[in-house]
Amino acid sequence: MDCPEPLFMKNPEWYEVPAGGLGFFDDGRGYHIRDDAPQEAKDSYAEFYGMLETDLPPLDEQ
Structure with missing residues (x-):
């Protein structure tokens, strides 16, 4: 299943990545x-991590 690129990722000036561009921040996010990102980018970021951090049961339990 392909997921569209979140809006906030469309402009690198709207987000930061860890030093060197690899790995994760201390909070586990990449x-x-x-x-100073526009509100629509902030909303996209919240939606993106909201989906990733949702507690879903394993596929074999659905």
Whole structure:
């Protein structure tokens, strides 16, 4: 299943990645939204991590 690129990822000036561009921040995320990103990018970021961090049962239990 292909997922479309989240809006916030369409402009690298709207987000930060860990130093060197590899790995994760201390909170386990690979991206952090910048304070000066437009609200629609911030909403996209919240939706993206909201989906990733949702507690879903394993596929064999669905």
